[in-house]
Amino acid sequence: MESMALTSDIKKWYPVYTQSRAEKKAYQALLSKGIEAYLPLQRQLRQWSDRKKWVEEPLIKSYLFVHIARQQQTEVLMTTGISRFIYFSGKIAAMPDRxxxxxxxxxxxxxxxxxxxxxxxxxxxxxxxxxxxxxxxxxxxxxxxxxxxxxxxxxxxxxxxxxxxxxxxxxxxxxx
Structure with a gap:
């Protein structure tokens, strides 16, 4: 029984899909809940009609990554801006730390x-x-x-x- 409890406490990285253009808000909401998350951002020069400006944009649109134990999956899904976990072969996809x-x-x-x-x-x-x-x-x-x-x-x-x-x-x- 103890070994099963320890296994479920192991944190893994999971990719999650966010609502459109909600990556930064979802990331902040996860952090405010104490959930470790990673949102890869890239600086881009944006052109408006009257000016140019450097902005931080998500590297991968509508994606961010959470480092959680299995029992935290529901809490992640209940976070503003999060749509769903990414699935692979019918299971929630986990990513190696590497x-x-x-x-x-x-x-x-x-x-x-x-x-x-x-x-x-x-x-x-x-x-x-x-x-x-x-x-x-x-x-x-x-x-x-x-x-x-x-x-x-x-x-x-x-x-x-x-x-x-x-x-x-x-x-x-x-x-x-």
Missing amino acids: QIEELKLLLASPYELEITEERLLPGEKIEIKAGPLKGIRGEIIEYRSQKQLLLRLGDISHSIVVNVSASLIERMNNKS
Whole structure:
């Protein structure tokens, strides 16, 4: 019995879908409830008719991530701005801690990021062998150039395209 209680107390990262354009409000509401959350933001220059302004926009529209134990799922769903958890194979999708850390590393890097909801076909698996993104694994895509790699973010149906010099990429033909 005790081991089951300990298992349910283990915190995992879960992607959640928010209401349209409610990512920041939902994030603040989760924090005010004491729930650990992560909302990846990216600075973008926005153009209005009379001015330009740098704004912080969600990297992945309508998504944020919560670090919770299983019994906190209902509390997350009862939070203003949260629509639902993301499911994969009929179960709520959990993400390894490493994927969240890699996402944070990507946002801290000097590389320009591009998010796509396109279901890109898997390419050659690679690992970045040097620089600030060292150790991150991904898949090369061909539709842009040989200097771009595709990093899948688990089960959230999104991909990140990162510009990386080909000299920093190592093929992972026989690595697991």
